[in-house]
Amino acid sequence: MKVKVYYTTQLKQALGCNCEEIDVGAPATIRQLLDQLSQSHGEAFDELVLAKQGNLSPSMLVCVGNEFTGRDVSMRLNDGDEVTFLSPVSGG
Numbered sequence: 001m002k003v004k005v006y007y008t009t010q011l012k013q014a015l016g017c018n019c020e021e022i023d024v025g026a027p028a029t030i031r032q033l034l035d036q037l038s039q040s041h042g043e044a045f046d047e048l049v050l051a052k053q054g055n056l057s058p059s060m061l062v063c064v065g066n067e068f069t070g071r072d073v074s075m076r077l078n079d080g081d082e083v084t085f086l087s088p089v090s091g092g
Contacts, residue, residue: 001026003033003077006084014044024077030062031073033083049085061086 006019022040024033034056037045051057055073062069063084069075077083 001028001077001079003028003079003081003083005033005037006082008085009087011045011048011085011087014048015041026079028077029073030064030069030075030077030083033077034073048087059087061088 002021002023004019004021007015007017012018022033022036024036034049034054038050038054049057049060056062056071062073063086064075064077064081
């Protein structure tokens with residue numbers, strides 16, 4: 001099963017790409033996708049996306065399609081889903 005993953009802001013810069021297609025096992029959850037991306041990208045991904053014990057960082061937002069997933073990493077993914085990792089930016 002394939003999903004398209006989009007990266008924004010600091011994550012896009014750290015990974016050197018704004019999107020990629022990932023082949024994940026079926027059925028797959030956001031948690032499994034996070035684990036696979038962590039293995040693939042290593043420290044650059046982990047520092048920005050993951051908190052202690054490999055949980056999603058409180059500063060990271062995840063959307064599947066147009067749906068904000070909140071903190072639920074158990075959400076199931078479907079073939080062809082588009083997952084976006086958003087790191088909120090603030091300033092003034």
